[in-house]
Amino acid sequence: MQDKEKIPGCRLGRRTFLKATGVLGVTATGAGLKPGLPNVGVADTKATSGGEIRRSICDMCCLGRCGIEVFVKDGRATRVQPFKDYPNGPICVKGNSILFQLYHPDRLKYPMKRTKPKGSSNAGWQRITWDEALGTIAANLTKIKQKYGAEKVLFYAGDPKDPVRPNLQRLALKFGSPNYGTESSVCHRAIIVAQNLNGAASAGLTPATRALIIWANNSAWSQPRSMGEIFKAKERGVKIIDVDPRIAPTTKLADIHLQPRPGTDGALALGMSRVILHENLYDKEFVLKWTQGFQEFGSYVQQFTPEKVEKITGVPAGKLVAAARLYASNKPTGWLTSASPTVHHWNGCQNHRAISAMTALTGAVPVPGLEPSTPALSFRDITESRTLLPPLRSKRVDLKDFPVWEQFEPEIQINRLPEYVKDGVLRAGLFVGCNYRMWPQDQLYAKAISDMDFTAGADFWLTPTMELMDIVLPAATSLERLGPINIAGRTVFLPQPVVPPIGEARGDMEWMWDLAKHLGMGAEFWNGDVMATIDSQLEPLGLKAADLIKAPKGIVIPPSTTPAGKPGFKTPSGKFEFKSSILEKAGFDGLPTYKEPPEGPIAAPQTAEKFPLIFNTGSREPMYTHSRHRNNPRLRELQPNPKLDINPKDAQARGIKQSEDVIVETPLGRITVKANITNIAQPGVVHVFHGWPQADVNTILPRTFDPITGFPAFKSQLCQVRKA
Ligand code: SF4
Numbered sequence: 114m115q116d117k118e119k120i121p122g123c124r125l126g127r128r129t130f131l132k133a134t135g136v137l138g139v140t141a142t143g144a145g146l147k148p149g150l151p152n153v154g155v156a157d158t159k160a161t162s163g164g165e166i167r168r169s170i171c172d173m174c175c176l177g178r179c180g181i182e183v184f185v186k187d188g189r190a191t192r193v194q195p196f197k198d199y200p201n202g203p204i205c206v207k208g209n210s211i212l213f214q215l216y217h218p219d220r221l222k223y224p225m226k227r228t229k230p231k232g233s234s235n236a237g238w239q240r241i242t243w244d245e246a247l248g249t250i251a252a253n254l255t256k257i258k259q260k261y262g263a264e265k266v267l268f269y270a271g272d273p274k275d276p277v278r279p280n281l282q283r284l285a286l287k288f289g290s291p292n293y294g295t296e297s298s299v300c301h302r303a304i305i306v307a308q309n310l311n312g313a314a315s316a317g318l319t320p321a322t323r324a325l326i327i328w329a330n331n332s333a334w335s336q337p338r339s340m341g342e343i344f345k346a347k348e349r350g351v352k353i354i355d356v357d358p359r360i361a362p363t364t365k366l367a368d369i370h371l372q373p374r375p376g377t378d379g380a381l382a383l384g385m386s387r388v389i390l391h392e393n394l395y396d397k398e399f400v401l402k403w404t405q406g407f408q409e410f411g412s413y414v415q416q417f418t419p420e421k422v423e424k425i426t427g428v429p430a431g432k433l434v435a436a437a438r439l440y441a442s443n444k445p446t447g448w449l450t451s452a453s454p455t456v457h458h459w460n461g462c463q464n465h466r467a468i469s470a471m472t473a474l475t476g477a478v479p480v481p482g483l484e485p486s487t488p489a490l491s492f493r494d495i496t497e498s499r500t501l502l503p504p505l506r507s508k509r510v511d512l513k514d515f516p517v518w519e520q521f522e523p524e525i526q527i528n529r530l531p532e533y534v535k536d537g538v539l540r541a542g543l544f545v546g547c548n549y550r551m552w553p554q555d556q557l558y559a560k561a562i563s564d565m566d567f568t569a570g571a572d573f574w575l576t577p578t579m580e581l582m583d584i585v586l587p588a589a590t591s592l593e594r595l596g597p598i599n600i601a602g603r604t605v606f607l608p609q610p611v612v613p614p615i616g617e618a619r620g621d622m623e624w625m626w627d628l629a630k631h632l633g634m635g636a637e638f639w640n641g642d643v644m645a646t647i648d649s650q651l652e653p654l655g656l657k658a659a660d661l662i663k664a665p666k667g668i669v670i671p672p673s674t675t676p677a678g679k680p681g682f683k684t685p686s687g688k689f690e691f692k693s694s695i696l697e698k699a700g701f702d703g704l705p706t707y708k709e710p711p712e713g714p715i716a717a718p719q720t721a722e723k724f725p726l727i728f729n730t731g732s733r734e735p736m737y738t739h740s741r742h743r744n745n746p747r748l749r750e751l752q753p754n755p756k757l758d759i760n761p762k763d764a765q766a767r768g769i770k771q772s773e774d775v776i777v778e779t780p781l782g783r784i785t786v787k788a789n790i791t792n793i794a795q796p797g798v799v800h801v802f803h804g805w806p807q808a809d810v811n812t813i814l815p816r817t818f819d820p821i822t823g824f825p826a827f828k829s830q831l832c833q834v835r836k837a
Contacts, residue, residue, distance in 0.1 A: 167611035168196055168665050170599050172591035173207035173214065174738040175272050175300075176336065176452075178599055181208060183592060183611045190215060190592060190612050198666070200602035205337045206736055210747040214573070214590060215615070217744065221575055221587035222616025231563050236580060243617065246569075246584050247624070250543070251631035253567040253583075254288070257541045263289030264508035267539045267565075269527065270295045271546035272741070280625045281545055282496040282524070287629070287637050291505035292539065294527030299551055302522060303456035303822035307465040309521045310696060312682030312689040315448040315472040316479055318342055324352040324443035326436075328378070328468055329454035333362035335733040336451065343449075352443050354436045356381065358729065358795045359758070369436045372795050373426035375729045376710035376829030378455055379464035382471040383707055384422030385437040387414040389474050394441035396476030403480055403682070406692025406703065410470060413704050425707075425715070446477040457731055457827040459710055461819045466693070466705035473689050483680040487672045490600050492650040498523040510538050515823045517699050526823040528552065528816075534561040544570040545621065546588070548740055549578045550806065553814040553825045554781075571624070574744070577806065587618040594620030596647060598661075605654060606667030607647065622646065701821060710829035711817065720831055724779060726763065727798040728832035730810045740804030755786040755808035757801045758794040759834060767835055774837035777801055779830060782813040785837050799834055803827075 164186030171179045180196025181204055190212055195203040224246035228237035241249075257265050268285035270277045270293075278295060285293035308314045318325055318339075325346060332339040340363070347353060347366045355367035356378070364370050373381045389395050390411055400407050419430030440446055448468070455465045472478065502523055506512070510533050511526040512519055518526045530552075533539040542565055549558040562568060562581045570579045571586035579585045593614040599606045610620075622643050629638035639645040647658040654670065661668060681687035685694045690703075697703040714721035733739075736748040743749055757777060759769065769775055775788045777799070786801060786808045794800055803810050817826040 164191065167609075168199075168606075169608045169611050170591050170606070171204060171208040171211055173211055173742070174205075178601070179204050179208055179338070180599075180601065180606070181211065185611055188613055196666075199606070200604055201338065201599075203337075206751070207738065207742060207748065210742070210745050211590075211592070213745045213747050214742070215592050215612070217573075219575075219744065220573055220615050220618070221579075221585060222618065223587060224617070225575075225585050227583050231581070231583075238575070238585070241584075243586075243619070243624070243627070246586060247628045247631045250569045250584055250628060253569075254541060254543070255632065257566060258289065261537075261540055262508070264292055264505070264510075265538070265540040266290045266292065267527075267530075267542040268293040269542055269544045269547055271544070271548055271551075272296060272738070277545045277621045279494065279496045280622050281543070282498060283638075284543075284625055284629060286496065286498060286501035286505070287634050288632065289505070291502055291509045292525050294525040296548070296551060297524065298527045298823065299453070299457075299825055299827075301452040302518075302524075303453070303462055303819065303824040304450070304465055306518055306521050306822050307456065307462045307469065309683070310462070310517075310690065310693045311466055311469050311473070311478075312684040313478050313481060315469055315477045316445065317449055318346055318351075318447045319445070321445050322346065322351055322447040324354070324440045324446045325449060326354045326356065326440055326446070326472070327363060327367070327449045328356040330449050330451040331357065331359075331361035331363045331732065332449070332451075334735045337735075339449065352439050354440055358798050359732075359793050359800065360795075361793065369432060369439060371428045371432060371436055373428050374713075374829075375727055375798060376458045376460070376464075376713055376826070377426040377707075378458075379460060379467040379705060379707040380417060380422050380425040381428055381433065382464070382467040383414045383417040383705070384419055384426075384433050385440070386410070386467075386471045386474055387417050388419065388434050388437035389441045389471070390414065392438065392441075394438065395474040396444065399476040399478075399480075400474065403478075403688050404473065405684075405686045405688040405690045405694075410691035410704055413706070417707075425709075441475045444475055444477075446472060446475040448472045448477060453731065453824070454828060456819065456822065456824050458824075458829050459712075459817050459819055459826045460708040461824055461826070462821040463702070463705045463707070467707065470691050470705055473691070478689055480680050481682060482678040485674050485676050488675055490603060490605065490654065490670055492598055492600070492605075493653055495646065495650060496523070511823070515821075517695065517701070517821050518823055520695065528818055528823045528825065531557040531561040534564050539565065541565055541567040542569075544568060544578065544582065546572055547578045548576065549581070550740060550804075550809055550811055552816075553811050553827070554816050555809065555811045557816075571621070573618075586624060587616055589614045589618040589620045589623075593618060594623070595643060596620065596622060598647060598650060599667075601667075603669050603672060604667040605651075605656060605661065605670060607658060607661035609662060696821070699821075710826065712815065712826070712830050714831065717831065720780060724831035724833045725797075726832050726834060728777070728779060728814075728830040729798055729800045729828045730803050730814070731827045732800060732802075734802060737804060740806075743805070755784075755802060755805035756789045757786045757799050757834065758789050758791050759799045760792065760794045760796045761790050762796045763794075763799070763834070764788060764790040769834070769836055775834050776837050777810075777813070777832050777834050779813040779832045781815060784808040784810065784813060788834075799832065801832075 179201045180199030184191045223240045225238040282293045353367045354369045355364045356371045423430045515526040552558045568582045569584040570582040571588045626638045626641040692703040709716040736751040
């Protein structure tokens, strides 16, 4: 999702907004629920106001799915609070502001079609029925399929993630297109590729952990739930090493803080590995029995002396040695990271592999199948990608560009969309929650979407991306729709609509299944019956949708234990691969080699003379999820302007004062933001927050992609900052 300054929520003050929408005062009775859906949630508690408490899930960020209790009176939600005793909680400031999203006057309420040609300043949106909208989409996608082939249609999912993705992928595959892609082409998936190349994820924070390395993760702002666990770990004496160029709130819990230059994480991890090996602190049993390429890895890291690493990363040699000792001397060890900071670099995949290899030296990688385990609960995968995707593989648009990604990912790497559209490889698209501004040089992506023969999209808002479509559909929020099934720990919960939908907004599965019927594929989609679909998904858990509807707090399924099986990693060797045979086969270095960021001060010294500051972007703030919520008045009040964090030394050298306008310039252009002078920023490194349409960082970033994963180098560019 994205927003723009013309959204009225940005113009209204919070008080005016409250009055206008009745978020806090009950002013209107909502229309009845859609026929065919259960008649709202089973309310088992009387709210003190005389209304009811109904339970649902928050959709204000992509990872939380925290449980919330919604006070409902006369069909209208009046306030929210955490879902008591639900495993996912408590709720953060965004979750607390969910009603401002639900009742925002600018929500898309009806399907609409464009009446003016693409490229016109005004699309001439005209309200149409759902039947006409879905019929038009089906007719156009079928036309493309018959004329050029089903694979020319792109099925794309943005945020929010879970409700949309499996449904959309099923639609794509049943239609005959393997070209289903998501915003995970720039978020998190590169980490999964790196983990798969090595063999497994490293252990996180467990009750047994004695030393934890937090590498590029500021849970205090991005993962509030994890922060509670880190606090508890600190209290029980776990040693904490924080690796972050910034002094983030999470850093305050660290015993040692390492601040590498962005993009040099791989060198730091290799330097720490060298110390661990030299001081004989590695886990010999694990390394000898369960790894491949250890000798070559050991030889490779010899060059990364603490002094050399200090020169590359800026981390003092003594601190590096102390951190490696503290970590490897306190086994069992763990590693926490977040979705993308380590992989938002040109050498990101290898950097991430290097960190993983360092933790593996300390034995922090559990061997799959070695011990009895308690498998996590899961429901049936409705994508059927395991059987439907292989026969379509040769038609994937990313096959030649990113062959390693393709081996591991059931979704395409979509970052070369402008080229695919230009070459006629993709000609139409169904976009669910897309934001073209997420890509570097985003104007090329807007053009590509606009240039397609036919496009349709679904969203909460008529965003700049939705303005490019031929048809737009109003999406229901989590408080207005049935499902999806939510599993938190051992609790299985089926969110039900707690209030009637705004206008004609519909849940994703509901309208997609209807579209399938228009495409003549109804039989493959339970004839559009959402409840029957959920029954099918729940079958492996021995549950029915009706059981969950009768259980407003969800159903807890006791843990079961799977005995130890044939132990081994999912790599060609069955071992943790310091040296990846898959990468070597694809023509890359098998070892997690370090390479300088091509746009950084060492690789590009001439550019650095003119642009001497490292330009880092992409980290979270507590009140926003990427570009979302700028139109939420409560959240916008907390951070009203685009800003850059700059160290006092760098600000002083440029005569910059707190909160004044500054220009951030790269070789590709400039944007204007407010200066936030803060010690959070390391000297020489500025951080510019993303997601602001009026100061769009992606217009001044290059399309430099990691050759293995295709991820953009958002975090290791060069820039200059000056007074506006
Ligand atoms: S926005 Fe906050 S409350 Fe909502 S799901 Fe995310 S972390 Fe949980």
